Amino acid sequence: MKARVFITLKKGVxxxxxxxxxxxxxxxxxxxxxxxxxxxxxxxxxxxxxxDEAEKRIEGMCERLLSNPVVEDYRIEVD
Amino acid sequence: MKARVFITLKKGVxxxxxxxxxxxxxxxxxxxxxxxxxxxxxxxxxxxxxxDEAEKRIEGMCERLLSNPVVEDYRIEVD
Structure with a gap:
């Protein structure tokens, strides 16, 4: 399965x-x-x-490693 | 108008x-x-x-500045 995570700076950063x-x-x-x-x-x-399971797991990856929730937002796309 | 450019490494890089x-x-x-x-x-x-015009202009931006065509591919999305 392929997925993409888009990490962007929060508005104002x-x-x-x-x-x-x-x-x-x-x-x-x-x-x-x-x-x-x-x-x-x-x-x-x-x-x-x-x-659904993949999306949940990727959310975990974003929270724990891929993004910095203080200054970044993320969006997940699963094929 | 908003647009997004996705720059990825070519396969094999x-x-x-x-x-x-x-x-x-x-x-x-x-x-x-x-x-x-x-x-x-x-x-x-x-x-x-x-x-269409925006897409053409953004292609120019990718070729001239945003991407390195030797090792990178780009994809353009215009809203």
Missing amino acids: LDPQGKAILGALRSLGFDEVRDVRTGKLIELELEGSSR | LDPQGKAILGALRSLGFDEVRDVRTGKLIELELEGSSR
């Missing part, structure tokens, strides 16, 4: 990397870009066949 | 960060995890209203 990308895009002529926020994508390959 | 996460998940008891690959998520906020 500063994102210097995003600001740097924004500046670089603008200097390349991409003036239509208003804001850039960076995040992480984690692709998992899992044994097991129950989608 | 080593991902030491993914391997480290895999090891950490296993040591936490998540034995069902077989493989982990890491990538980047870039959220863009853009001016303009044409979805």
